[in-house]
Amino acid sequence: MEARRSLSRPYSNCVVTPIRNLKKPYFLSLLSSSSSSPSSSQTVSPNRVSFKTLYPISSKSESFINRLQCRNSSHELNAVSDDIEDPRTGIRRKNLAVFVSGGGSNFRSIHEAVLRGLVHGDIAVLVTNKPGCGGAEYARDNNIPVILFPKMKEKPESLSANDLVTALRRYKVDFILLAGYLKLIPIELVQAYPRSILNIHPSLLPAFGGKGYYGMKVHQAVIASGARYSGPTIHFVDEHYDTGRILAQRVVPVVANDTSDELAARVLQQEHQLYVEVATALCEDRIVWREDGVPLIRSKENPNDYS
Ligand code: GRF
Numbered sequence: 001m002e003a004r005r006s007l008s009r010p011y012s013n014c015v016v017t018p019i020r021n022l023k024k025p026y027f028l029s030l031l032s033s034s035s036s037s038p039s040s041s042q043t044v045s046p047n048r049v050s051f052k053t054l055y056p057i058s059s060k061s062e063s064f065i066n067r068l069q070c071r072n073s074s075h076e077l078n079a080v081s082d083d084i085e086d087p088r089t090g091i092r093r094k095n096l097a098v099f100v101s102g103g104g105s106n107f108r109s110i111h112e113a114v115l116r117g118l119v120h121g122d123i124a125v126l127v128t129n130k131p132g133c134g135g136a137e138y139a140r141d142n143n144i145p146v147i148l149f150p151k152m153k154e155k156p157e158s159l160s161a162n163d164l165v166t167a168l169r170r171y172k173v174d175f176i177l178l179a180g181y182l183k184l185i186p187i188e189l190v191q192a193y194p195r196s197i198l199n200i201h202p203s204l205l206p207a208f209g210g211k212g213y214y215g216m217k218v219h220q221a222v223i224a225s226g227a228r229y230s231g232p233t234i235h236f237v238d239e240h241y242d243t244g245r246i247l248a249q250r251v252v253p254v255v256a257n258d259t260s261d262e263l264a265a266r267v268l269q270q271e272h273q274l275y276v277e278v279a280t281a282l283c284e285d286r287i288v289w290r291e292d293g294v295p296l297i298r299s300k301e302n303p304n305d306y307s
Contacts, residue, residue: 094121094174094283099181104135106179109272121283124171161188197237205233209242219260232271
């Protein structure tokens with residue numbers, strides 16, 4: 001049921017065949033019912049599209065791109081590109097890509113918010129450099145396609161930066177949310193998605209950011225510095241680590257006898273709330289750029305208020 005909700009919205013004319021409890025990495029492909037022979041797992045009806053797993057990640061990356069290209073392409077890409085507008089606001093529903101390298105608790109909280117109808121968008125695809133990480137496992141359990149990036153010699157199915165841009169375009173991705181993705185985002189992606197890539201960092205940037213500041217190292221450095229406050233920052237992504245424009249922050253106290261684990265847990269709790277709030281604003285077109293290049297969030301309740 002969850003999978004149906006999360007996948008079906010952008011595909012208004014499609015039938016989604018859920019793939020249950022797949023523990024192995026997989027790719028999804030769109031198969032036209034008119035161009036493929038029916039199987040018991042496919043729903044067949046004119047103008048409908050079924051999803052079907054092809055095989056675990058083991059094939060070459062170039063064929064990945066081809067598999068995303070629908071067999072009966074004009075018909076099926078049209079089905080995918082249907083723009084769904086909120087009838088009240090006229091705002092188009094967005095497609096999100098989430099990038100993770102680890103446990104994926106932020107990814108999970110955003111996905112849960114999508115399922116609860118809080119976010120005017122859907123998670124179209126998960127991108128990871130660690131196919132066995134908790135975030136990738138959660139994606140597979142929830143029938144969200146998984147892409148392996150960056151290119152790795154030992155993983156022929158992994159994608160280069162240019163192939164990733166092509167794949168994200170095929171998924172009609174509007175925004176990219178980095179949620180614990182530890183690799184630098186290449187310039188090809190930054191240029192392909194201007195003002196459309198966000199990252200969450202577990203300190204109040206610009207303090208305790210940059211190369212080497214990740215995971216527990218951030219919280220250890222905060223405690224060692226004697227700072228009395230920390231908290232998550234969500235910022236737009238440029239081609240460097242943690243230097244893009246700050247969009248949202250939340251303050252968390254650092255207490256006298258804090259351990260890095262305790263501080264991390266306190267910050268993470270706020271991260272989950274903040275990322276959902278920001279994803280909600282993003283999908284409702286409520287990000288406004290001030291003349292000096294600072295991004296602001298317009299309040300939903302009072303459109304004259306910005307934070
Ligand atoms: C979070 O602390 C986030 O700020 C940082 O990486 C961590 C990811 O945690 N970028 P999770 O994988 O979402 O649980």
